[in-house]
Amino acid sequence: MTTHVHPIFARVYRALSVATADQIAPHRQELLAGLSGRVMEVGCGNGLNFEHYPESVDEVVAIEPEPYLRGLAVEQAEVEGRNIMVIDGEAERLPAEDDSFDAVVCSLVLCSIEDPAGALAEIRRVLRPGGELRFYEHVLGDGRLESVQNRIDWLWPKLGAGCHCNRDTLSAIEAAGFEVEKSRELSLDIGRVRTPVSPHILGLAVSP
């Protein structure tokens, strides 16, 4: 059985996410812009996306299996005072009805899911036809960075609670049957230094 309890990683993640919040906030806004209706967020972490959901979103069902981060997400949902409902669940086995969501949001989560293809199949199941997957993920880069990412990926998941730094997530999204409508690449560097988790993609794909 996979454990979802990662007390040290969860606290490091929280600290990092708070430290980089200003850098990432515009990306979160771009990720969520134009969404409406009922939205599922898979792996909401400590809930840093919550404040960026537009008014046109009626309700958010946010799933997070890690208990420390989920507790913070519950607090954040209360701060927002909107229809954000946090539940304990897993991406590979989503606890929701077929065709029941207008959109699903994956934000820095497909790197860490044990079975990304299984999770993407589940996301398609719960999305209504024409529903959107919004994604913001760190991914496999190219050139020298790609080879570094591949070389260290035996170690990386041990440090980052299962996070992989060398996933080709856009290809996985396409392989799951989504139609990628737009995706742009961006590099989140520390100062001017590229790291194994610098290359990101941000975009949207439609479930036909």
Place this chain on the structure above:
Amino acid sequence: MTETADDHNDELDPRLVAILACPEDKGPLFYLADEAILYNPRLHRVYPVRGNIPVMIVEQARSAETEEHDRIMAKVEAEGLEPSFSE
């Protein structure tokens, strides 16, 4: 929303219950608010609701024996509880 000691006795938001499915067979569940459980009558599986958070993890659910299943289903009938959604 202010947090109070009564929060743990709150009922789940009906809009949330309306989309909840068993993560294993994806079918609807019965929500027994007073027992803080969600029940899958097909697999006889009980999902707990802890601190107003549904725990929708297969490994953390428990199985209901025949006696408990019969009790829950009798209660569902007596109280006219509806499944979380219709199939």
